[in-house]
Amino acid sequence: xxxxxxxxxxxxxxxxxxxxxxxxxxxxxxxxxxxxxxxxxxxxxxxxxxxxxxxxxxxxxxxxxxxxxxxxxxxxxxxxxxxxxxxxxxxxxxxxxxxxxxxxxxxxxxxxxxxxxxxxxxxxxxxxxxxxxxxxxxxxxxxxxxxxxxxxxxxxxxxxxxxxxxxxxxxxxxxxxxxxxxxxxxxxxxxxxxxxxxxxxxxxxxxxxxxxxxxxxxxxxxxxxxxxxxxxxxxxxxxxxxx
Amino acid sequence: xxxxxxxxxxxxxxxxxxxxxxxxxxxxxxxxxxxxxxxxxxxxxxxxxxxxxxxxxxxxxxxxxxxxxxxxxxxxxxxxxxxxxxxxxxxxxxxxxxxxxxxxxxxx
Numbered sequence: 233x234x235x236x237x238x239x240x241x242x243x244x245x246x247x248x249x250x251x252x253x254x255x256x257x258x259x260x261x262x263x264x265x266x267x268x269x270x271x272x273x274x275x276x277x278x279x280x281x282x283x284x285x286x287x288x289x290x291x292x293x294x295x296x297x298x299x300x301x302x303x304x305x306x307x308x309x310x311x312x313x314x315x316x317x318x319x320x321x322x323x324x325x326x327x328x329x330x331x332x333x334x335x336x337x338x339x340x341x342x343x344x345x346x347x348x349x350x351x352x353x354x355x356x357x358x359x360x361x362x363x364x365x366x367x368x369x370x371x372x373x374x375x376x377x378x379x380x381x382x383x384x385x386x387x388x389x390x391x392x393x394x395x396x397x398x399x400x401x402x403x404x405x406x407x408x409x410x411x412x413x414x415x416x417x418x419x420x421x422x423x424x425x426x427x428x429x430x431x432x433x434x435x436x437x438x439x440x441x442x443x444x445x446x447x448x449x450x451x452x453x454x455x456x457x458x459x460x461x462x463x464x465x466x467x468x469x470x471x472x473x474x475x
Numbered sequence: 476x477x478x479x480x481x482x483x484x485x486x487x488x489x490x491x492x493x494x495x496x497x498x499x500x501x502x503x504x505x506x507x508x509x510x511x512x513x514x515x516x517x518x519x520x521x522x523x524x525x526x527x528x529x530x531x532x533x534x535x536x537x538x539x540x541x542x543x544x545x546x547x548x549x550x551x552x553x554x555x556x557x558x559x560x561x562x563x564x565x566x567x568x569x570x571x572x573x574x575x576x577x578x579x580x581x582x583x
Binding site: 256257259260261263264267278281282283284285288291292412413414415 | 499500501504505508514515516517519520521523533534535536537542543544545
């Protein structure tokens with residue numbers, strides 16, 4: 233008997249007897265064939281050693297095997313729906329936070345371009361000497377990179393969180409219907425070591441640059457305006473502290 | 476040898492293998508067929524029955540370059556059952572052996 237004949241006969245007998253999880257059983261025998269074939273046995277030898285498919289199917293049909301805890305399944309599904317509702321809200325909140333971070337990064341990038349290019353759209357940016365603005369622009373460029381790194385990391389984290397939650401659901405359902413479970417997944421983001429190193433160094437460099445340029449721009453502004461509270465001198469908030 | 480009789484003993488052998496470590500189905504069938512003369516295919520219904528009885532659980536282990544393998548693992552109940560059955564079987568086998576050997580001594 234060839235592998236195909238064996239499998240067809242076995243699955244036919246299993247279905248005839250309404251054996252639960254027939255696919256699961258077929259899979260075991262498929263693997264058995266795969267291992268034995270790799271060891272150099274012929275399909276006929278393997279099938280002969282396995283025994284008669286009809287006799288095997290009868291052994292799977294024994295009454296005590298049929299008892300499966302399927303009664304709890306509806307309850308498990310109902311409970312899982314409740315958990316999903318709660319977790320879904322949580323995921324939306326997390327995604328919104330990621331979106332906010334991305335938007336701030338975008339705004340910071342726009343500000344950088346405007347300051348460097350000397351563009352002052354609708355007079356939204358307070359007046360200041362160009363060089364003060366340029367140093368400030370550098371700090372905002374660094375902030376853009378920092379936030380972008382944050383976004384990438386956060387996206388990887390969220391992706392892994394969703395995947396591990398999916399795995400958890402799969403396992404709960406598998407447990408309820410007596411099927412085998414898959415190993416649970418960690419929630420820490422899965423980044424390659426090199427990628428992780430690059431992200432970390434980009435974050436550190438941009439953080440240092442941001443802090444340094446921000447402080448430097450404060451000093452340059454103070455010197456240029458001749459006052460520590462230069463924003464009053466330049467009338468940033470609609471009044472001058474000198475009045 | 477009588478298949479029905481052998482089945483109970485094979486069950487004990489499966490529990491013994493799993494008592495040492497978690498195995499996937501083929502491993503069990505391979506080891507058993509090396510020691511005992513049974514049809515390779517009968518191990519799988521047996522594993523399924525032991526699982527339905529609550530002596531075993533299964534979990535999938537992802538293998539590199541292949542479909543996940545189904546591993547079998549003894550439950551607490553399986554462990555206790557194994558220890559009881561093992562002691563019982565050893566006592567039984569010892570008595571049978573003694574009986575059979577005494578008989579052959581008589582004949583000589």
